[in-house]
Amino acid sequence: xxxxxxxxxxxxxxxxxxxxxxxxxxxxxxxxxxxxxxxxxxxxxxxxxxxxxxxxxxxxxxxxxxxxxxxxxxxxxxxxxxxxxxxxxxxxxxxxxxxxxxxxxxxxxxxxxxxxxxxxxxxxxxxxxxxxxxxxxxxxxxxxxxxxxxxxxxxxxxxxxxxxxxxxxxxxxxxxxxxxxxxxxxxxxxxxxxxxxxxxxxxxxxxxxxxxxxxxxxxxxxxxxxxxxxxxxxxxxxxxxxxxxxxxxxxxxxxxxxxxxxxxxxxxxxxxxxxxxxxxxxxxxxxxxxxxxxxx
Numbered sequence: 001x002x003x004x005x006x007x008x009x010x011x012x013x014x015x016x017x018x019x020x021x022x023x024x025x026x027x028x029x030x031x032x033x034x035x036x037x038x039x040x041x042x043x044x045x046x047x048x049x050x051x052x053x054x055x056x057x058x059x060x061x062x063x064x065x066x067x068x069x070x071x072x073x074x075x076x077x078x079x080x081x082x083x084x085x086x087x088x089x090x091x092x093x094x095x096x097x098x099x100x101x102x103x104x105x106x107x108x109x110x111x112x113x114x115x116x117x118x119x120x121x122x123x124x125x126x127x128x129x130x131x132x133x134x135x136x137x138x139x140x141x142x143x144x145x146x147x148x149x150x151x152x153x154x155x156x157x158x159x160x161x162x163x164x165x166x167x168x169x170x171x172x173x174x175x176x177x178x179x180x181x182x183x184x185x186x187x188x189x190x191x192x193x194x195x196x197x198x199x200x201x202x203x204x205x206x207x208x209x210x211x212x213x214x215x216x217x218x219x220x221x222x223x224x225x226x227x228x229x230x231x232x233x234x235x236x237x238x239x240x241x242x243x244x245x246x247x248x249x250x251x252x253x254x255x256x257x258x259x260x261x262x263x264x265x266x267x268x269x270x271x272x273x274x275x276x277x278x279x280x281x282x283x284x285x286x287x288x289x290x291x292x293x294x295x296x
């Protein structure tokens with residue numbers, strides 16, 4: 001499943017996703033692909049509950065990030081404290097529960113899995129989006145379903161420990177480790193207990209209010225990704241969910257091997273994110289994936 005926000009209704013004239021290799025198992029996303037040419041209202045979407053949704057964000061010089069995002073897809077940039085344009089890298093982690101074909105309450109192909117996505121914030125034609133550089137899934141079926149449409153979809157072994165009461169939206173610690181063949185991700189996050197608001201990190205520039213920062217970092221209308229086919233194709237999926245009201249945490253330790261391997265961040269940089277946000281849960285709807293078409 002993609003991990004961004006508020007999208008428009010599906011476009012029945014959009015270019016359908018390419019036919020996957022016959023050896024790739026079919027699943028939710030394969031069924032979604034098959035309905036693109038004439039989707040019924042509500043039938044061509046996937047819905048699921050995202051729990052313990054963690055977003056860790058780093059600000060990086062835009063020129064450093066630019067080579068790692070498709071040239072036709074503009075970065076979403078803001079001026080940093082020194083006035084230089086900065087882009088935003090994110091590690092997003094969550095547990096996707098009952099990810100299913102929207103019209104079916106009891107979908108036999110519904111899936112639940114942990115996911116970590118490395119992404120860059122984008123803005124095309126004034127729509128907030130993100131470009132997924134790579135995603136890791138805890139379930140082989142979920143990884144295979146995603147690989148039908150998204151080339152950078154990998155399997156990883158997940159270890160997750162959460163101290164608190166998510167049902168009451170209270171957290172103390174959040175530890176996650178995901179180990180894949182092409183990299184590792186780990187985060188240790190602490191959240192202030194009630195009465196410890198003085199220990200909450202300050203809101204970083206250029207954001208003046210927590211609400212403004214949350215809106216910019218989490219409300220993404222479109223998710224872009226490297227398509228499985230054709231070669232060099234870019235996929236796009238509109239997505240939709242409610243406005244988030246996350247908790248603000250503090251990062252104690254982190255490893256994000258994709259970002260460090262590409263030299264987008266150093267190990268020391270990883271410990272200086274501009275924001276660590278956690279949303280206990282929300283419902284996400286993903287619209288039909290299609291090949292992105294960029295205006296000349």
